[in-house]
Amino acid sequence: MARIKVDTDDDGKRGAIVNRIKEVARSQMREVGSASISLRAIARELDITAPALYRYYPDRDALITDLIVDAFNALADAVEAADQAQPPDHYAERMYAAIHAYRTWAVEHPTDFLLIYGTPIPGYVAPRDQTVPAVQRTFVPFVRILFEADQAGVLTVPAEDEVDDPAMRAHFEALVYTEGVPLSYWHMSIAIDVWHRLYGLIMLHILAHSPATVGDVEAYYRLKVRHMLKDMNLLPENFE
Amino acid sequence: MARIKVDTDDDGKRGAIVNRIKEVARSQMREVGSASISLRAIARELDITAPALYRYYPDRDALITDLIVDAFNALADAVEAADQAQPPDHYAERMYAAIHAYRTWAVEHPTDFLLIYGTPIPGYVAPRDQTVPAVQRTFVPFVRILFEADQAGVLTVPAEDEVDDPAMRAHFEALVYTEGVPLSYWHMSIAIDVWHRLYGLIMLHILAHSPATVGDVEAYYRLKVRHMLKDMNLLPENFE
DNA sequence: TGTACATCAGTGAACGCGCGTTCACTGATGTAC
């Protein structure tokens, strides 16, 4: 009885401390980079001795995993919320809101985005069973919007030869079945394409490689989003 | 006289040692990640004491800078060579060769690509005056091909509203003037777009995020390259 | 209500490790006369 209570009581004092640990960890990642994350430094800032942290995490990697899962979930939350704030049958607005939320979260949390999508931390290996579900959450809204828009018959129809590689077609079709995603292979392909383009845009922005080539990063982003939405035939009428 | 000889003689014994240092550094980056690069580890592998390295580099950061500049130059060399191996008036073939060489180099040297385009090494700041010229070399072939193709009247002409953001248009036009790049703002914009898309493709591949979504990474790459080339109206006739 | 006991967050010392960098030095090489 008491045991059960203790185990479940993770939003209590214990949970609060775990949250403070993660806060400090994130703030240090921001300052020195995720690769230099250090238990001792975190303990120091919390006015605690380093071994005390072992009450909350079995080792450094467990903390990193927790931070990674949190980041994916925060990103997914942001995208979901943006989608749901639009009227359900405004597919173009929903897609734009989702893309915009994804990008905004990344740009406002560059360290977290690099933690999940940048160069891996030396010596750390993510336990797939813990991260994969969180990763998937970040994709779900996009797929759902495309599916619903497809049902409504709003999406582009592919030109004959757009997805012409048989291997690709087979893979996308397999994805549709194994993941239970009710998207045509073509729209699957478009979703993945948009994700790739968005990713490139975000990373080059975060890593500060954009300004030299692109000048006004925000203007360039608007331009590129417009192209992506157009390619999906989901450009809101009053866009911009 | 003797002094001048010594200073210039960098391909001699001294240069050879510097090269061995860099080789070992690269091989260790491959194993433990660029963020963990360490002078002592390099010295150990060279059967030398760590302070001996200070004969060749004033500090760790100087070595990193050297590695970064080398990487950009190697990438640029690969792209240049691929371009020049094509007949000068085969613009589509040249563009494909250049893109393919860029991507191949990145995929075959993932650590070096992450060194120059991944999460920065904690505590290291690149001296722009040393890196910028090497960075620029990697872009030159693409711009040159586009320019020559444009002169030949082979490129796509923009649809009315494609580059519709006044800020963007102004920036691209400014780039044309200040960098002395004789490209129309429109083709400038397309070059940058292709680079962004290629970058996203490469990074997600190198970081191993592609397989889950994309399946056959090579097939997907071929598909996307095809799209890029098509967007530039530079798809070789016998492509694939 | 009062006492005995279990729980468990946090301590402090220690282990063994690696790091970048400095310093005074050795000893081979090769040049100048």
Added chain:
DNA sequence: TGTACATCAGTGAACGCGCGTTCACTGATGTAC
């Protein structure tokens, strides 16, 4: 041709630092009877 000398790659010891993790412990809290 032979000797004095400068050069400079590499050494070995040391500085001061930070790291993750272990271990036996203290001492407060709160529960059971």
